[in-house]
Amino acid sequence: MVGENFIKIYEKGFKESWDFPALTDYNTRETFTYRQVAEEIARLHILYQRCQIRRGDKIAIVGRNTPRWCIAFMSVITYGGIVVPILQDFNANDIHHIVNHSDSVLLFLGDLIWENVEVEKLGHLRAAISLSDFSCLDQRDGEKIAKDLTDIDRYFKAKYPKGFAPDDVKYADLDNDKVVLINYTSGTTGFSKGVMLTGNNLAGNVMFGIDSGLHFRGSKCLSFLPLAHAYGCAFDLLVPLAVGTHITLLGKIPSPKILLKALEEVKPNLIICVPLILEKIYRKQIMPMLNKRSLKWALNVPILDSQIYSQVRKKLVDAFGGRFEQVIVGGAPLNQEVEAFLYKIKFPFTVGYGMTECGPLISYTHYTQFVPTSSGRILQGYMQVRIDSDDPYNIPGEICVKGENVMKGYYKNQDATDAVLDADGWLHTGDMGTISEDDTIFIKGRYKTMILGPNGQNIYPEAIEAKLNNMPFILESLVVERDGKLVALVYPDYEAVDDYGIANEDLPVAMEEIRKNLNKEVAPFENITSIQLYPTEFEKTPKRSIKRYLYTR
Template identity: 60%
Template sequence: MLKENLIELYQKSFRENKELPALSDYFKKESFSYFEMAKEIAKLHLLFEEAGLQRGDKVALIGRNNPRWCIVYIATITYGAVIVPILQDFSPNDVHHIINHSDSVLLFAGDIYWDTIETDNIEQVRAAFSLTDFHCLYERHGDSLARFQREIGKRYRCRYPRGFTSKEIAYPKIDNDSVAVISYTSGTTGFSKGVMLTINNLTGNVLFGVQSKLHFKGSRIVSFLPLAHAFGCAFDFLAALAAGTHITLLGKIPSPKILIEAMGEVKPHLICIVPLILEKIYRKQIKPSLEKGVVKLAMRVPLLDTQVYASVCNRLTESFGGEFTQVIAGGAPLNSEVEEFLHKIKFRFTVGYGLTECAPLISYTYYKDFIPTSCGRVLDGLMEAKIDSPDPQRIPGEICVRGEHVMKGYYKNPEATRQVIDEEGWLHTGDIGTMNEDNTLFIKGRSKSMILSANGQNIYPEEIESKLNNMSCVLESLVVERDGKLVALVYPDYEQADEAGISYSDIQRVMDENKEVLNTLVAPYEQVTKIMLWPNEFEKTPKKSIKRFLYNR
């Protein structure tokens, strides 16, 4: 257990940084300083008291990233209650189920999400409030909370008759072992897994973000990853507020054009990104530019190719604002070709690894020390890892971790908890990989997706897909086993086909050519027998991972 405590870190940060900007909505141009944010938290604490909220009670939260989403989150955990952030991509049925399964008694919702919620399906919720301005949207019995909110200014002045000062930024002592968050990675009604994260779990991640200077007093960040997801929450939000960082919120992952505009305006010091965005930029902008005329010729000439790489790196750096220390990719594996290219041009990027069950960070390395194809070094002093393999450096095995970041368990699901956390406290991640002598992890794939070949070879379809996804007219792919043979399902990139003048009837021919090239890049036991065109994009989880189980038949 850590000696530091997240609630105490926030109390200290909010006092010391009270004059600095804390939260800004990029589109609404609405901002809160640290002191203004603290005042809004104090008002919500009054509301929680009026609603009879007790320590350990659950508060559900769904909406796009905005300052009030952040304020509700912080107000809840500094009160001693438990926040239940819900991914905005969940279906209404899943949202109802999560609210009920978590035993949430209050709900804060963005207006468009509230319109999809049926109050008859969330009977234990006492009241719901809007993330637009915290007005009461619904009250199950009477209208006392609605009246309270209409008079919140008067109530606030009564509580602080001499005015709210930095001394009033004082939060109760909340033990590190207390659950602070229940995070649902799936909304499936038949088997819900609400990850219980403690104050200690969050503290470890936040401390790492502050002590490693990912964030610092007065630094800037553009937050566009969903804050209901562990990666964005920890490093775009929680660690940033503990350091005194100014967070500019974009609401949700924007188009590349809007993202680049925002980066140019804010000039962030750190960029947390999902690989999908880097891969799109590489495939749609960088790679085509390198395959044209003079540039293509220059790439074949020693020294000139170095100049081309430097030029590409400078343009990419400027498009992200130009002032960032590094770009951290996480949340999913980074395509190997994209990673190799970014490393070749000396772009300031690194790749981390984590799980929601670890709030989320397990491994990370500063970009200057980053080893390509790895996902960083296991966090020293916070986490430890082992590979379930007779030779962890050479033979892949399941990655198991334990330490300060490992969850308390799955809410109301002790059986699922026992299946992943053993008696010695090791969390079995379900990821397969190796680890070198300095504790740097190299992930091969998911144990559930691994395919065992007829001659006993372990095949990791993700590695094959990463090569196929960079080929002509491939938007996304999935390698599956059919009748003992490997088949690649491909959803074509019709936009790229149109630009290249490839007709619909010729796409299968292009895929057959892709197959021949692919099979020269993989091991003999990894060769694909055919590529099948898939009519639609593959169905995905809210975290944008393909639901493989739907296609393994």
């Protein structure tokens, strides 16, 4: 059990960072200090008390990242409730299902999402509250939550007649073994599962972040990953708020253009991102620059290439704000070509590994110790790793982990829990990989997506797709098995196709050439027999992962 109580981390942290800026909305520039955040939380606690919300009651939140999203989230866990964050990209039916399945009694939501929600389908819900201003959007007959919210300032002044002071920050006494968060995974089949995370699970992530110095009082953070997802929640919200970091919430889709502008303005001390962002910047900005004829020539000159790479590194560092210590990449595998290039130019990045069921962190290494193609080292003192293989250093097996961060189970789904958590507490991740002697993890692919070759070889389609996605005119791909042969489904980069003046009828010829070149880079048993073109992007989950199951039938 982690020594620090999860809820008390914030009781102490808010007091110590009282006058520091805590949350800023990038779009409106509205800013809350830690004192103001604590005051807003106190107001919501008064509301919960007046409408008799009990310890352990579930409260759901769905909407874009804003200061009030964060305040609502923190108000639930510091009260002793169980917060149910929902990705805003979920459709209305999924929101209905999650609110009902989680038994949520209150729902905080953005006004645009409210337009699509049918409150009559939310059986347990007592009220819906706006994330714009904490006003009541709807309440069940007989409830007085709307009136309580209208009068909340009066109740607040009556409770704190001398004003709200640091000594008034007193949060729930709740043991770390209690569930504080239910995070619904995006899932790829049917409805997603509710991951039950305890205070200990989250404290494990937070204390590792604090001990690693990822954030610190007065540092700056630009939050652009969805806070309803475990990765963004832990390292763009929970760790920063624990130490007094100033969080700026982007609150919009982080296209490279929008993101780079925000990074330049905020100048964060740490950047948490997913591979897609780095890959887009690499393809759209770095590659065109390196492909210029003059630079291509210069890169072949030994003395000049190091100077050019140094200039590229500086431009990239400056583009990311210029003040960050490192970029931590997680959430999905980083394209190996992009990773190799960033490592070559000595860009300060590292790749971590995690999953919602671990809240999320499993492994991480500081960029100065990062081993290329790895996913970092298992968290020392917090987690253990085991590879189900006769030779875990050389032969891939399923990655199993155990420790402080491993979930309690899936909410109201014992069968699913038993399928991944064994009697000894090992979580079977479903990822295949190897480890080194110091427990650095090397992921090869997903157990469920692994294809058995004609002579019993293990084929990991993700590895082939990574190579294929580096080929010209390929935007995204899926490698599947059809009639015992490997076929690549490809959504072309039509923008690049147009730039090169390639007619649609000539595209199959170009793809055949790409197929031949790909097969030179993979093992014979990994050879692709054909490429099938798709006219539209592959359907994705709210996490932007391709719904592979739709294309492997």
